[in-house]
Amino acid sequence: MTKFNLAPGARCVLCGVVLSGQVAADQHGRIFCARHRTEGRHCRYCDSFFLPSPHGSEVCKPCSASQVFDGGTAEIVCSAIAAWFGRHGLELPRTVPVRLDRVMPASPFLAGARMLGYAERRTGLLGLAAQTAIVLQSGLPLMLLRMVLAHELGHVSLGCEQLRLPQWAEEGSCDWLAHRYLGEFGTPEAAIHRRRIATRDDPIYGAGFRWVAARLDGRAPRDLVPLLRSTRLPPTAPRP
């Protein structure tokens, strides 16, 4: 059983009583009465432990309060992130259309998981130029929407640079950009999603992120592409 250093008067994040006796915590360090362990569940979007309402939602209150179901809002969020990319010298096409979808394909790299977003290359038909669009899961909470959009814009940007990267380097770079972008927000939601990126332990996203972070933390996003161009990248992620 983990020992917790409780501040005097610390309260349970779930029911609000002053904590005493057995306590438990989720991976975000939120501490609650141990008895809730059998009553609650982890939010499908942020992994926070919460007590579901009687209708049995899979989404915690803070996440459900900010879910985005309309494409217009997603477009506005996407423009703000694209402007951040521009300020940091990261190449993007002039427009990147965004579409929300209710059903997403299975993740190619994470068994049993569904993708939250992906970049879709549309070939030029009838004289129209080829274009890359971003497809997102409908109903993502705002901060997660930002994270997924920043990650997918990362793919679009690396595509503009014509970089051919092993999967770990591509996904790790996009996760590093998303992690960096969320660092612009000093909110608990941003901290939760940054921690989720930084603690992934799979060989593609987790290992790729740690490799990039070990080289670029404390440096500027514009240093990413030169790093990728100037480094020999093996097919599997080396240790950072």
Ligand SMILES: [Zn+2]
């Ligand atoms: Zn409690």
Ligand SMILES: [Zn+2]
């Ligand atoms: Zn949540």
Ligand SMILES: [Zn+2]
């Ligand atoms: Zn990706």
